[in-house]
Amino acid sequence: MEQEIVLKPEILGFFHSFPVTNTLFTSWIVMSVITIITIILAYSIKTIPGTLQSLFEIIIDTGYSTVEGLAESKSKVFFPFVMTFFFYILFSNLLGLFPGFGTITFKGAPLLRSMNSDLNMTLGLALFSAFMTHFFAIRYLGFVDYLKKWFTLNPIFLFVGILELIGEITKIVSLSFRLFGNIFAGEVVLSTVSSIFAFIVPLPFYFLEIIVGFVQAAVFMMLTLVFMVILSEKHGAEQHS
Amino acid sequence: MDILNQFGINPVLLAAQVVNFLILLFILKKFAYGPILKVLDERKKTIADSLKNAEEIEKKLALTEEEKEKILAKTSLEAQKILDNTKKEIEVMKEEGKHQAEAMAAQIIKKGKEEALAEMEKRQQEFMAGVAEIVAIAVEKVVGKVLTKKDKEELVAKSIRSLQ
Numbered sequence: 001m002e003q004e005i006v007l008k009p010e011i012l013g014f015f016h017s018f019p020v021t022n023t024l025f026t027s028w029i030v031m032s033v034i035t036i037i038t039i040i041l042a043y044s045i046k047t048i049p050g051t052l053q054s055l056f057e058i059i060i061d062t063g064y065s066t067v068e069g070l071a072e073s074k075s076k077v078f079f080p081f082v083m084t085f086f087f088y089i090l091f092s093n094l095l096g097l098f099p100g101f102g103t104i105t106f107k108g109a110p111l112l113r114s115m116n117s118d119l120n121m122t123l124g125l126a127l128f129s130a131f132m133t134h135f136f137a138i139r140y141l142g143f144v145d146y147l148k149k150w151f152t153l154n155p156i157f158l159f160v161g162i163l164e165l166i167g168e169i170t171k172i173v174s175l176s177f178r179l180f181g182n183i184f185a186g187e188v189v190l191s192t193v194s195s196i197f198a199f200i201v202p203l204p205f206y207f208l209e210i211i212v213g214f215v216q217a218a219v220f221m222m223l224t225l226v227f228m229v230i231l232s233e234k235h236g237a238e239q240h241s
Numbered sequence: 242m243d244i245l246n247q248f249g250i251n252p253v254l255l256a257a258q259v260v261n262f263l264i265l266l267f268i269l270k271k272f273a274y275g276p277i278l279k280v281l282d283e284r285k286k287t288i289a290d291s292l293k294n295a296e297e298i299e300k301k302l303a304l305t306e307e308e309k310e311k312i313l314a315k316t317s318l319e320a321q322k323i324l325d326n327t328k329k330e331i332e333v334m335k336e337e338g339k340h341q342a343e344a345m346a347a348q349i350i351k352k353g354k355e356e357a358l359a360e361m362e363k364r365q366q367e368f369m370a371g372v373a374e375i376v377a378i379a380v381e382k383v384v385g386k387v388l389t390k391k392d393k394e395e396l397v398a399k400s401i402r403s404l405q
Contacts, residue, residue, distance in 0.1 A: 008249030018253060027261050035268050042272035045280055047287075053277070060277045080270040088265055119248040124258025 005188055009118040010109030022110055023118035026101075030092040030115060063221075070229050074140065078228050081132055085125065086221040092116055093183060093213030097206060102191060116183040116216075119176060126176035129224045130168065133231050140232040149231075175223060182216050369404055373397035 009021035041052055049057055063083045068075040095101075096114025104111045115121050138146045150161040186209045193202045377393050 007247060009254075018257075019251065021249075021254060024254060024257055027258065031261055031265055034265060038268055038272045042276060045276045047280060047284060049280070053280075056273060057277055057281060060274060061281055064278060080266060080274055083274060084262065084266045084269050087269060088262060118254075120250055120254040121258050123250065124255040125262060127255060128259045128262055 005191075007119070007184075009113060009120065012106055012109065012111070021118065021120070022106075022113040023115050023121055026095070026112050026115045027092065027121060029112070030088065030095055033095065034087060034091055066222075067225060070225055074136070074229070074232065077136070078225060081129075082221050082225045082228070085129065085224055086217050089116065089125070089179065089220050090214060090217035092121075093217060094210065096183065096187070097190075097209055097213070102187065114183055114187055116179050117187045119180045122180040122183075123172075123176040125179070125220070126172045129175060129220075129227070130172045133224070133227045134168075136228055137231040141234060145234070171223075171227060175220065179216050179220055182212055186212055369401045370397070372404065373400050376400050 009023040011019045011021050012025060013020050037052075041056055044050055045053060060083065063086065064075070064079055067079045067082055071078045092115035096117070101112045101114060102110045134146075137149075141149070150165045152158050152161060186205075189205055190202055190209065193205050373396070377396055380396065
């Protein structure tokens with residue numbers, strides 16, 4: 001079965017004038033999966049944990065101590081955002097490996113497509129990550145100090161500041177394209193290998209994709225965390241003196 | 242922006258993804274992060290408390306053990322003392338008993354002697370009376386007259402007096 005490689009997500013239909021793409025549809029599935037697990041978890045929380053609770057405790061505790069190590073006093077604020085990026089990306093990446101993705105078709109287009117193999121989705125996440133990063137920076141530094149990060153009277157620092165401002169845009173590009181590239185490439189590899197020989201041969205690639213899915217989620221999470229911490233830190237002291 | 246078009250970037254879809262994320266953020270924060278972090282915190286506290294308690298209990302145990310030793314030592318010392326005292330008392334009592342017994346024996350002996358003496362006197366008096374009788378009879382025989390009762394008594398008294 002020959003599948004053409006398309007960058008654009010296929011539009012399944014329109015809800016009024018709102019285009020519902022297959023990746024958006026997948027994102028809703030991911031959301032509902034996470035929501036269901038979360039609600040089951042919420043109603044089974046005990047002091048002596050069960051299996052599900054233990055698993056989530058390990059993940060959340062590790063995540064929290066990581067955030068705490070970097071953000072210290074701001075960890076309570078940063079943690080939910082950072083952890084949600086992790087869960088959302090991890091679940092969508094892993095769900096994208098399930099059978100049926102790319103193979104079930106609806107009106108000639110695949111009904112399900114791994115969420116992050118669409119730049120819309122990753123760019124949405126990256127934009128929101130950047131938005132929150134700057135929002136926190138303004139909240140913790142104040143608007144004036146925030147502006148002083150980029151614009152100073154010292155021409156050298158002004159130049160550096162403007163470079164850094166461009167760097168902020170690159171951050172968005174790098175975050176979104178890294179995730180998109182990894183997952184999209186994985187999809188392409190899997191479909192190509194499967195079209196060569198569908199049995200057993202794709203298995204190593206599936207294992208690889210499981211690792212990639214986890215690593216990319218962790219990378220996105222860590223980068224967002226680091227950006228947030230760096231930008232909301234008062235390192236203006238060396239610039240003033 | 243041809244490149245964005247190639248990737249099929251649609252602002253509506255970006256917004257949809259952001260909304261998705263916000264919904265997830267809300268759900269996870271409310272049902273997962275909050276409760277789990279709370280439980281973890283509570284458990285940490287419980288463990289810390291338990292450890293502290295265990296330490297305290299151990300300390301108390303050691304203290305109790307020490308006190309026990311002390312009390313035991315004290316008790317055995319006291320017991321020894323009591324034993325010694327008792328021994329002494331017994332000794333004293335023995336001594337006393339001995340003294341008493343000796344005194345009693347002496348008394349008994351004294352009493353016996355007195356009694357024996359009294360008996361002897363009595364016997365002597367009886368014997369004297371007998372002798373007087375004989376004397377009276379003999380005198381009667383010799384004198385040849387019957388003595389009146391008054392004479393007899395006088396005679397007896399006289400002879401007894403001479404005998405003594």
